[in-house]
Amino acid sequence: MNKLLFEKLDIAYEEMVVIRRHLHMHPELSFKEEKTAQYIHDFYVDLGVDVRSGVGGNGVVARVKGARPGKTVALRADFDALPIQDEKDVPYKSTVPGVMHACGHDGHTAALLHLAKAIHELREDLAGEYVFIHQHAEEFAPGGAISMIEDGCLDGVDVIFGTHLWSLIPYKTIEYLTGPVMAAADRFEITIQGAGGHGAAPHQTKDAIVIGAQLVMNLQQLVSRRVDPIESAVLSVGSFVADNAFNVIADSAKLGGTVRTFNPDVRDMMEREMARVVKGTALANDCEIRFDYFRGYPAVVNHKEETEFLKDIAESVPGVEHVVESKPQMGGEDFAYYLEKVPGTFFFTGAQPAETYPHHHPKFDFEEQAMLLAAKTLGAAALGYQAE
Template sequence: MNEQLFEKLDLAYEDMVVIRRHLHMHPELSFKEVKTAQYIHDFYANLGIEVQSGVGGNGVVARVKGARPGKTVALRADFDALPIQDEKDVPYKSTVPGVMHACGHDGHTAALLQLAKVIFDLREDLAGEYVFIHQHAEEFAPGGAISMIEDGCLDGVDVIFGTHLWSLTPYSSIEYRTGPIMAAADRFEITIQGAGGHGAAPHQTKDAVVIGAQLVMNLQQLVSRRVDPIESAVLSIGSFMADNAFNVIADSAKLGGTVRTFSPEIRDLMEQEMRRVVEGTALTNDCTITFNYFRGYPAVVNHQKETEFLQQVAKTVPDISAIVESKPQMGGEDFAYYLEKVPGTFFFTGAQPVDAAPFPHHHPKFDFEERAMLIAAKTLGAAALDYQKTE
């Protein structure tokens, strides 16, 4: 059956590319993916596949039942874009100013749509049920996964598989990992209220820039001096704003950044220690500092049995040349929420361009090797079919 699946997917590859490029040219931001959701819905409806729109917002869920009873396998793809100007010189460049698919979600969607079509064609020879979860708003917390789960997208599901096309990983490779594979992604905002004044009389002020600089340096020591070296954590300050004339001491300043962790205990520690540093700095400088910490997605933690199963399945996909145990990635993913509810695994499909320079995800010139979509579809499809044989 897998051979038939692979053959049909090979034939569907050109259509996969057409879909991907259409979506790439017409991107939509998180929570605003109205036309993309309609496109996905219409694809299924035109094939006669059971499909539901408006799942948890803009999510779309399709279901295909095999002719025989069996397990229910869910496969997930995301479809939102990013607020980035597309700087690629390609025929399928984004037509929407300031918005582009800079993370591969267009490829995820195209691969899953064509895989669903092939499984639908094979349904009379299949056992079980196949749930195709097209998720909105992966890029912006709280994300779309939570609301889709609350709206029933995982009802009756026994296992879930997902993949991410990865532009810096060699094409034709698969990267897997048991346990944490992507980090919890939190953000924070710090507002310093000092006392501004003339640059010539700093003694009469409470300089928000100097206070902010102290915070930056003190916060950067938390990972090296408060976190066990065996554990992992990242604290990055991405913005520091205090715009004034050259001879004005800042009355206020704002800082923003992100914290990435894998362990719930380290996540709690970082928030606790950041709060302590902020409060201590406010006391030392006799000023007011507001600290807001926003918890984003939890860490993506793959289940061992399902990850080992996926690793074995990947060996049966002829297009794959390397199967590698991945290092944990500090990027975040709300696929984490699915794995908190049902067993499953999330893996990376190597999509580094073969004939062009690779750019990282979220870069204005991001692109990927389109043939990686075919590998992703084959791997997900083989996992879905072979899971019916497991105990």
């Protein structure tokens, strides 16, 4: 059956590219993906597949039942874009100013659509049920996964598989990992209210820039001096804004950044210790500082049995030359919510192009043939799981 599936996907590859490039030219931001969702919905309607739109917002869920009883396998792809100006010189460059697919979600969608089509065409020879989850808003917390789950996208599901096309991993490579594979991704904002004044009279002020600089340095010590070296954490201040004339001492300043962790206890400790440092800095400088901490996605934690199963499946997929254990990544992914509800695994499909740029870069692109390997690996996992 895998052979028939792979043959159908090979035939569909050119159309897969057409869909990917159409989506790349017409990107939509998180929670605003109305036309993309309609495009996905219409694809399934044209196939005659049972499909539901508006799942948890802009999500789309299609279901294909085999002719025989079996397990229910879910496969997920995301479809939102990013607020980035596309700087590639390609025919399929984004037509929407300031918005582009800079993370491969257009490729995820194209691959899953044609995998669904192939499985639909083979349904009379298949057992079980196949759930195709097209998720909106992966890029912006609270994300689309949690609302889609609340709206029933995982009802009756026994296992879930997902993949991410990865531009920094060589093409024809599948990377897997048991346990934590992507980090919890949190965000913070710190607002300092000092007392501004003339640059020539600093003694009459409470300099928000100096206070902010103290905070940046003090916060950097949390990972090195408060986190167990065996554990992992990242604290990055990505924004420091205090715009004034050259001879004015800042009245206020605002800092923003992110915290990444794998261990829930470390996550709790980082939030608690950051609040303590902020409070102490405010006391030391006799000023007001507001600290807001926003919890994002939890860590993506792959299940052992399903990950080992996926590894074995990937080694049998034609075109895949290397199946290797990956290192944990500090990037975040709301696929984590699915794995909190049902067993499954999230893996990376190598998609490194000739000219390589990282994800979320204005010139990001990927090797389009990797979509075919992603679809084949997901498909083989879905069919193979029926025999488990």
